[in-house]
Amino acid sequence: MNVAVFRPDDERIAEAIDLLESLGVVPIPDPMLEVAPTGETPREDAEYAIFTSKTGVELVSEAGWTSGEATVCAIGEGTASALREHGYAVDLIPEEFSSAGLVETLADRVPGRRVEVARSDHGSPVLTDGLEAAGAYVHETVLYRLTRPAGSGQSAALAASGDLAAALFTSSLTVEHFLDAAADRGMREAALAGLNDAVVGVIGTPTAETARAHGIEVDVVPDRADFETLARATVDRLDG
Incomplete structure (x- = not known):
């Protein structure tokens, strides 16, 4: 088969x-x-930093990004495992491994907070739009582009x-x-x-x-x- x-x-x-x-x-x-890195790195002054893929984690680690005082969020267990493997503490994983799950988990925490979303160029607007609707100041960094x-x-x-x-x-x-x-x-x-x-x-x-x-x-x-x-x-x- x-x-x-x-x-x-x-x-x-x-x-x-x-x-x-x-x-x-x-x-x-x-x-x-196929992954094409952009060379961009996430801001380091955010209060929340969100990662949505293993690829993104590998790229920020290679670039020497540090989480500082940010609450580090992973969209799911795979991304969380990658973060830990690269020496980052994982503070939050939503119960539902999706953009909507992240928004639901963070909605009460992020009003008035700076939130960094680090991901590919094909990330769902559900995440950024949902966080902004919850009152967060959202900054998105495109770490890589995905092509066929x-x-x-x-x-x-x-x-x-x-x-x-x-x-x-x-x-x-x-x-x-x-x-x-x-x-x-x-x-x-x-x-x-x-x-x-x-x-x-x-x-x-x-x-x-x-x-x-x-x-x-x-x-x-x-x-x-x-x-x-x-x-x-x-x-x-x-x-x-």
Whole structure:
């Protein structure tokens, strides 16, 4: 059973391949995200500093950013683990691992406070708009841009030919880039049809909403927003 995975072409795709092989399926690595650092660093005078990805944490660590007196917030456990690995204390993780979850957790804490949001160029406005509506002074630093790698789309070809058993989408952008890659190959509709004959697993409600908006039938949205949980739940659905 071929299972497509779209993580960036670094240790994350290698770990995903190992995990999927251990679960008894054939991984189809098809990276849909390529990281282009901007060279920007977060402000160091904020009272709250928010990180939304492991990539962002790695970049600020390389740049020598220090948290100072800021309350450091991570969008989820994966980002929190990366922060700790790079020597940063993690003060807050929302119960729901999402932009909306961060806003809900911080809404009563940030009125009149300086909040730094450090993330990619494709960050959801739900986070910044929600914090501003709560009364925070929000500054956003774009740490990196996310582009689609040249040559992506092997999974789209497999979906179009009916040879894809499942797909694991880890962000709204991976959904959009999958469909763009299929369109570039002249097979968007066929790939979409093949995807809807497969088991589609996604991380989180925002990714699920994006997929459905593009006509993709979503089968698995695990309660815990991390890749291993997503992979296991999707393979379980295949086995079922």
